[in-house]
Amino acid sequence: MLFVLFLSACLLLPHQPQAWGFFGHRLLNRLAVFTLPPEMIGFYKTNIEYLTENATRPDSRRAVVPGEAARHFLDADVYGDSALTKLPRSYADAVAKYGEDSLMKHGIVPWQVVRMKSQLTEAFRTRDADRILSLSADLGHYIADACVPLHTTHNYNGQLTGQRGIHGLWESRLPEILAANYDFFTGPAPYLDRPSETIWTTVGRSNAALDSVLRFEKELTAKFDEDKKYGFEERGNQTVRVYSREFSREYHQRLAGQVERQMRLAQRLIGAFWYTCWVDAGQPDLDKLPTQPSQKEQLRLAQEAKDLQQAPMATVPGHED
Numbered sequence: 533m534l535f536v537l538f539l540s541a542c543l544l545l546p547h548q549p550q551a552w553g554f555f556g557h558r559l560l561n562r563l564a565v566f567t568l569p570p571e572m573i574g575f576y577k578t579n580i581e582y583l584t585e586n587a588t589r590p591d592s593r594r595a596v597v598p599g600e601a602a603r604h605f606l607d608a609d610v611y612g613d614s615a616l617t618k619l620p621r622s623y624a625d626a627v628a629k630y631g632e633d634s635l636m637k638h639g640i641v642p643w644q645v646v647r648m649k650s651q652l653t654e655a656f657r658t659r660d661a662d663r664i665l666s667l668s669a670d671l672g673h674y675i676a677d678a679c680v681p682l683h684t685t686h687n688y689n690g691q692l693t694g695q696r697g698i699h700g701l702w703e704s705r706l707p708e709i710l711a712a713n714y715d716f717f718t719g720p721a722p723y724l725d726r727p728s729e730t731i732w733t734t735v736g737r738s739n740a741a742l743d744s745v746l747r748f749e750k751e752l753t754a755k756f757d758e759d760k761k762y763g764f765e766e767r768g769n770q771t772v773r774v775y776s777r778e779f780s781r782e783y784h785q786r787l788a789g790q791v792e793r794q795m796r797l798a799q800r801l802i803g804a805f806w807y808t809c810w811v812d813a814g815q816p817d818l819d820k821l822p823t824q825p826s827q828k829e830q831l832r833l834a835q836e837a838k839d840l841q842q843a844p845m846a847t848v849p850g851h852e853d
Contacts, residue, residue, distance in 0.1 A: 552676050552680065552795075552798075555704070555711075556676070556703065556704065556707045556711075556795070557587040557672075557676055558588065559707075559795075560587070560676045560798050560799050560802060561583045561584055561672040561673070562584045563799045564799050564802035564806065565583065565803070566803075567720055567804075568721055568806065568807060569807065571815065571817075572807065572810055574818065574819055575661075576806070579665055579823075579824065583669050586666070586669035587669055587672060587673055589670065589673070589836075590604065590674065592840050601851065602635070602637070602644075603639075603640060603674055604639070604674065605641055605683040606638065606678075606683070606684055607638040607685060607686040608685065609685050610638050611638075616732065616735060616736045617736075621729070621732060623640070623647070626643065638686070639851070641674055641678050641683065641735065642678060642735050645675055645727075646731060648671045649727050649808070651663075651667050652664065652671055652806070652809040653809040653813050654813070655667055656809055657816070659816055659820075659821060661822045661825075662829040664821075665825060665829070671802070671805060672802040672806075675805060676798040676802065678731060678738065679734060679794045679795070679798040679801070680738060680794065681741040682698065682699050682745065684735055684738050684739035685739070685742055687746070690746065690749070693750070695749055697775075701749065701780065701783065702745055703791075706783070707791060707795065710780075710791075711795070714796070716795070716796065718800040720803075721800065721806070721807040722804050722807075723807060723808055724804050730801070731801075734801060738794065741790055744786075744787060748787060756776075760776060760778065760779065761779045762775060762776055763776040
C-alpha cells in the first residue's frame with residue numbers, strides 16, 4: 533500500500549521532455565533505494581528526497597556545462613557494424629583510437645558510468661556523505677539513460693526517418709500515463725563482478741530494441757489520422773500538444789512491455805551500481821554518516837541552480853532536441 537501511494541504521488545510530478553522525463557528519472561532513483569541491503573538502505577532512505585529531487589540535475593546542466601551533453605548517450609551506429617563489441621572499454625584507448633572530439637560528439641555514456649563508479653567507490657571509502665549523495669544521484673541518471681534505446685543512435689529523435697518526437701513518446705509519454713500499472717518489484721540489488729561489461733551490455737540491449745521502437749511507431753502512424761495521433765492536454769497554465777492516449781496505448785501494446793522492462797532494468801542497475809561501489813569500498817558503516825546533506829552541500833546546490841538559471845544557453849553536440 534505504501535508503494536502504491538508513493539507511485540501515485542510520483543505520477544503527479546510535473547512532466548518535462550528530457551530523457552526519461554522529470555517523472556521517470558525521479559521515479560527510478562527513488563525506487564532504486566528499495567533494492568539496497570539493510571546496511572545501506574537506512575542512509576539512502578533518510579536521504580531519499582535528495583536522491584529524488586536531484587535525479588534530473590544532469591539534464592539541467594546539459595546546455596550550460598561544457599561536456600555534459602555527451603554523458604547521456606552513445607551514437608553506436610556512427611561507428612559501423614558490431615560497434616558495441618569493438619569499441620574500446622577503456623576511455624583512454626577510445627580517445628587514442630577516435631580522438632576526444634569525436635567521442636564527445638557521439639556520446640560517452642558507458643564510459644561516464646564507469647568513471648562515476650570509481651568516483652562513488654572512492655566517496656564511500658573516504659566516508660564523504662555529501663559526495664556519496666551527489667554522485668549517487670548523478671550516476672543513477674546516466675545509468676537510466678543507458679537503458680533508453682534512442683540514446684544509442686544518431687537518429688535519437690526520429691529526425692532521420694520522419695519520426696520527430698518519438699524520443700519523448702517512448703521515454704516520457706508512455707511512462708507518464710502507464711507506469712502506474714508497471715511492476716517495479718525487482719528484488720535486491722546484485723553485486724556486479726564486472727561493472728564495465730555490465731553497462732556496455734546494457735547499452736547493447738538498449739540498441740537491440742531500437743528497430744522495434746522505430747518500426748512500430750511508423751506502422752501506427754500510417755494507421756492513425758493526424759487528429760487521432762495527437763491531442764491536447766492541460767499542463768499547468770498551458771494547453772500543449774501531446775501524443776493521444778489511444779495512440780500511446782496501442783504503441784505500448786505493440787512494444788509488448790518494452791518500456792516497463794527497460795525501466796525495471798534501470799531501477800535494478802542503479803541499485804546494483806550503488807551497492808557494488810559500497811562493497812568495493814570495504815562496506816563502510818553508513819549509519820555513522822550524517823543523516824542529511826550538510827549546509828555546505830545545500831548551499832552548493834542552491835548556487836548551482838542559480839548559476840544554471842543565469843548562464844547563457846550553449847550549443848551542445850548531438851541529441852539537442
